[in-house]
Amino acid sequence: MSELENLQLDLAEVQQVLGTLKRKANIEYLNNRIKYLENSIKILTPQKVEQPEKQQEASPIDSDTRLYQGITKYAWDQEGNKIKIIISLDGIGQLPKENIISSFSTHSVDVKILNYKGINQRFGIKKTFDDLKDRECSIKTTNNSLIVNLIKKENKHWDQLAYKEKLINTDSSKVDKEDPQASLMNMMKEMYQNGDDEMKRTIAQAWSKSQQEKGFK
Incomplete structure (x- = not known):
């Protein structure tokens, strides 16, 4: 998977997490992260040379910048x-088959839907809960649904679709149960320590504002 595709999946994932946050500082941090990812995607997206004499014949797909809206609602x-x-x-069955591009590996899923009602959409799992038989995975469409069929490598129960990696090695008995945001703030600290200069600057700004809101300077 290319760097551009990884950035696009990161963007879809961060946008999904953003909707679950309530604290202003955390929301601001993720909004800054989204801007960073969007700018990176624009830089890596190949620029197409427009030909004026064929401009009227160009299809929406040809002129699209290939930015994707992440799909977060599914069963x-x-x-x-x-x-x-x-x-x-709705109406996905009428979309040309070549507009739906799927890619599977032993641990990832990537489905792109081009020019669906004027918007490029994308469903992706960067790392699945367990390994897949990628050559046996497939997609199909009905009139109003896109169905992604996955085949597990081993016949085991999956608790969820995506693998959730433990980011912080923390004793659960020491987690501050009075503040459900404590774990998230600890994660931000670790991201600060391991991040690049841009990420450190963004986190530092968000952290400073968070402390000011609590009455500290």
Whole structure:
């Protein structure tokens, strides 16, 4: 998977997490991260040379910058070694087959939907809960749904679709139960220590504002 595709999946994932946050400082931090990812995507996106004489014939796909809107609403179920993901998209069955591009690996899923009602959409799992038989995975469309069929490498129950890596080695008994945001703030500290200069500057600004809101300087 290319650097551009990884950035696009990161953007979709961060946008999904943003909707779950309530604290102003954390929301501001993720908004800054989204801007950084969007700028990086624009830099890496190949620029197409427009030809005025053919401008009227260009299709929406040809002129699109290939920025994607992440798909976060879907249903899924599993039976044995099979997983079915159902994404409701009104009229998707009328979209040309070449506008739906799928890519599977042993631990990732990437489905791109080009020019669906004028918008490029994308469903992705950067790292699945467990390994897949990628050559047996597939997609199909109905009139109003896109169905992603995954085949597990081993016939084990999946608790969720995406693998959740433990970012911080913390004793759960020491977590501040009075402040449910404590773990998130600890994660931001670790990201600061391991991040680049841009990330450190963004986190420092968000942290400073958070402390000011609590009455500290």
